Amino acid sequence: GAGVSQSPRYKVAKRGQDVALRCDPISGHVSLFWYQQALGQGPEFLTYFQNEAQLDKSGLPSDRFFAERPEGSVSTLKIQRTQQEDSAVYLCASSLERGSYEQYFGPGTRLTVT
Amino acid sequence: AQRVTQPEKLLSVFKGAPVELKCNYSYSGSPELFWYVQYSRQRLQLLLRHISRESIKGFTADLNKGETSFHLKKPFAQEEDSAMYYCALSPTTSGTYKYIFGTGTRLKVLA
Numbered sequence: 001g002a003g004v005s006q007s008p009r010y011k012v013a014k015r016g017q018d019v020a021l022r023c024d025p026i027s028g029h030v031s032l033f034w035y036q037q038a039l040g041q042g043p044e045f046l047t048y049f050q051n052e053a054q055l056d057k058s059g060l061p062s063d064r065f066f067a068e069r070p071e072g073s074v075s076t077l078k079i080q081r082t083q084q085e086d087s088a089v090y091l092c093a094s095s096l097e098r099g100s101y102e103q104y105f106g107p108g109t110r111l112t113v114t
Numbered sequence: 115a116q117r118v119t120q121p122e123k124l125l126s127v128f129k130g131a132p133v134e135l136k137c138n139y140s141y142s143g144s145p146e147l148f149w150y151v152q153y154s155r156q157r158l159q160l161l162l163r164h165i166s167r168e169s170i171k172g173f174t175a176d177l178n179k180g181e182t183s184f185h186l187k188k189p190f191a192q193e194e195d196s197a198m199y200y201c202a203l204s205p206t207t208s209g210t211y212k213y214i215f216g217t218g219t220r221l222k223v224l225a
Binding site for chain 2: 040045048093
């Protein structure tokens, strides 16, 4: 069966550009997470959705970051006016239900801001 | 503060030698703890979680609440164990089930 997919896999943006990163979770998975992984670091939590509801956005580093999951399946992470410090791998993960602790990760999108 | 510490960035061992990857956590409640592994050019995948008390690929990890540790162990390392290993904590009171990851340890098993 298909796992979590993310697109694009690589994105180069000039500083100041807006970017949109897409996540397709495993079909039927209720919970969806976004993480940011800087070089040499572990993934850091950004935001969490339960179906279409964004229940936790405490990890979003600034108001330039915005995430949505309007129909409770596909999710998009948008970064406005990108800065060099936004360069990282952005990971999406899904889990079957709320409280189900195993998360299934996508391959990530590597964002480079020049 | 909720934190996961993996003190070693790189651990090199010879094939057949025992392996211990260290993980310490800081959390005031009862944590859910996990080990995730990332093989070369693959995605993060679950290796084991403490509540299942399973042994996966010969790896085990015991939660020691007194020492706030969840070290990953394997008695005899294999070359195919070479990978990046992340310890993760899920705060059970957060209601989010997010993970807090350590910085990871790269394990190299030498022939």
